[in-house]
Amino acid sequence: MKTMFLAFLAIIVIAIGADQALHRAGFSIEEVTSAPSVRLD
């Protein structure tokens, strides 16, 4: 059962990692769907 919970933990780590990585690579929804002339924050 330890392996099962380890895999579930990995899902959480991968999800947060993917979110962070895509944001840093410029793939956030804000950046993809707006132009440089749009102030985002």
Next chain:
Amino acid sequence: MTRLTVKLLGMIVALVLSIGVGQGAWAQEAPAVDRTSTGGAQTLEDILRRQDGLKVDNSFRSDNIGDPANVAGENGSLGTLGGVSDSELWRAYRYGELEKLGDLRVSAKGPDGTGDVTQVVVQDTGMAWLEFRKGPMKDYGGYLLLGTVGVLLLFFLFRGRIRIDGEKSGRTIERFPSIERFAHWLLAGSFMLLAVTGLVQLFGRFFLIPLIGHEAFAPAAIAGKWVHNNVSWAFMLGLVMVIVFWIAHNIPNKHDLKWFAVAGGLFSKNVHPPAKKFNAGQKVIFWGVVVLGLSISVSGLSLLFPFELPMFAATFAHLNDLGLPQLLGLGELPTTLQPHTEMQLAQAWHTIIAFVFMAMIIGHIYIGSVGMEGAFDAMGSGQVDEQWAKEHHGLWYEEVTGKPAHDHHPAE
């Protein structure tokens, strides 16, 4: 058991009947509406009927598109405005009646390559997608999942839990090493999260908003979208790992025919067709996961990166080359599609695949947990009782231990 069975059958019959009655509302004819108070424009009654999902006869709008022949003479007042007002022109757009107003073309060619002004100005397939999503897709998808659960319930009532027929030996052997279990649970855990959040996206409006209200649903739906988008990567990684680890064990062989011939012994006690690491039923699940998993991943990537990975125009071109759509009487499928149409098709396909996938996995979860004694251990601890291994995977047991699985059936 019999009283419970009768009760359950009654519930299923009642459910089917209630669905039939619910559908009756759709069959109502649109009544004639008196629109003199609005000068022929739509009335409050039309709007309310549309909001209730009832049929509205739209001909009073779709036919009201003016007539170019009514143009006033050049010397008359308002002579240059033509015979069609702005509202009439847009209604013609809306209902696809533009050709009745003359041969209107634009110089910039639309995706269909004809310069059809409607294709360029109005992305009309959005309505068809919306209607399909909240209509047949939602209804038939829901019936498929409920039906699968119903069939499994009946199977459980009549067959019960599939027990280990012989005496448990108390000795165990390793069925799946931890890396394979890790891959399985990475795929399974992410699948469950994707299934639940995906169902919330499609059914939330109909089931959750009436239950918890808009204020609670909105943040839940946004959180669900985050989970769905980001957990997808774990699913794809798990899928690749599972394919790499198990594809060699899932090549069909002659034992699969024997397995199918006795339906895997699912419906009868003491029937155990020989099987290696995976039996034919498990192979069906494996290849189902591979095909559906890859298809849902590709369409999911297309949705994750909107407009960057269109795939339907290219797929349709391949299908046309194969002659499949022509064979089905669909004619040639369009090979140039508007970007939004690509997204709509990707979304629809993603959901259709998801429903089939979920129905299959519900069956897999059943047989791997309550449906069969000892099955969960294979993925839980990785250790299975020797007797279980002899009964369900006799040839694999012989390979691993070098001992015969049955006294009367020496290793082949």
